[in-house]
Amino acid sequence: MIEFRGVNKWFGPLHVLKDITLSVEPREVVVVCGPSGSGKSTLIRCINGLEATQDGDLVVDDKRVGDPATNMTLLRTEIGFVFQQFNLYPHKTALENVTLAPTHVRKTPRAEAEKAGRELLAKVGLADKFNAYPSELSGGQQQRVAIARCLGMRPKIMLFDEPTSALDPEMISEVLDVMIAVAEEGMTMMVVTHEMGFARRVAQRVVFMDQGAIVESGTPEEFFSAPRTDRSRAFLSKIL
Numbered sequence: 023m024i025e026f027r028g029v030n031k032w033f034g035p036l037h038v039l040k041d042i043t044l045s046v047e048p049r050e051v052v053v054v055c056g057p058s059g060s061g062k063s064t065l066i067r068c069i070n071g072l073e074a075t076q077d078g079d080l081v082v083d084d085k086r087v088g089d090p091a092t093n094m095t096l097l098r099t100e101i102g103f104v105f106q107q108f109n110l111y112p113h114k115t116a117l118e119n120v121t122l123a124p125t126h127v128r129k130t131p132r133a134e135a136e137k138a139g140r141e142l143l144a145k146v147g148l149a150d151k152f153n154a155y156p157s158e159l160s161g162g163q164q165q166r167v168a169i170a171r172c173l174g175m176r177p178k179i180m181l182f183d184e185p186t187s188a189l190d191p192e193m194i195s196e197v198l199d200v201m202i203a204v205a206e207e208g209m210t211m212m213v214v215t216h217e218m219g220f221a222r223r224v225a226q227r228v229v230f231m232d233q234g235a236i237v238e239s240g241t242p243e244e245f246f247s248a249p250r251t252d253r254s255r256a257f258l259s260k261i262l
């Protein structure tokens with residue numbers, strides 16, 4: 023579903039992605055971790071073309087990212103992206119946030135989009151918040167709306183960039199529970215997170231990045247109990 027082959031990226035003189043080779047199978051959940059500044063956000067932002075790469079191949083759902091022949095607008099509709107900051111439309115209700123893209127981009131009839139939107143909000147535990155504005159919701163609730171909004175587009179891939187890092191501790195698990203449910207339904211996911219419980223529960227693979235390179239990749243079991251490099255051991259000793 024996602025394949026990096028020898029991908030390199032620079033920001034000016036800064037070599038931020040170094041020879042990245044990584045493939046994510048359909049229905050696979052891959053957790054990406056590593057120190058701040060190691061290139062995790064840049065890596066997943068490349069997948070929907072938010073960042074351009076300068077070298078190597080990146081193929082997503084059989085389409086080459088950055089190729090003029092690839093319709094990136096169309097490809098982006100297949101990729102849900104959940105950010106650390108929830109990025110909801112502040113002047114729209116929860117339900118409107120969820121139905122906006124399906125009605126405007128997918129041209130789903132409004133009644134149908136609203137029915138689906140209510141079902142999605144109920145699924146993320148917000149059946150009583152259809153008409154609430156983002157400012158009336160907690161951070162955890164806003165992030166669940168953001169996830170429901172992505173799901174409303176029926177994406178093939180979901181990318182998450184530190185989705186719980188901006189949340190108060192008591193709200194983290196309500197968001198992780200929703201992400202676990204999405205994973206268990208078979209979504210292909212790449213998740214930048216340091217939530218090791220999440221990784222152990224649903225990830226098939228953990229990828230550890232440092233200084234722009236993938237230093238280690240293995241099952242959660244292998245990575246957490248027997249990290250193979252000094253850098254991953256040092257990182258784990260700080261977060262566990």
Ligand code: ADP
Binds near residue numbers: 057058062
């Ligand atoms: P992470 O998500 O692991 O913290 P990032 O992918 O955000 O790392 O950043 C990787 C490196 O690229 C860092 O050194 C960061 O300062 C740099 N960087 C990120 N975005 C930009 C940008 N738009 N312009 C220049 N440098 C950037």
Ligand code: MG
Binds near residue numbers: 062063064183
């Ligand atoms: Mg980041």
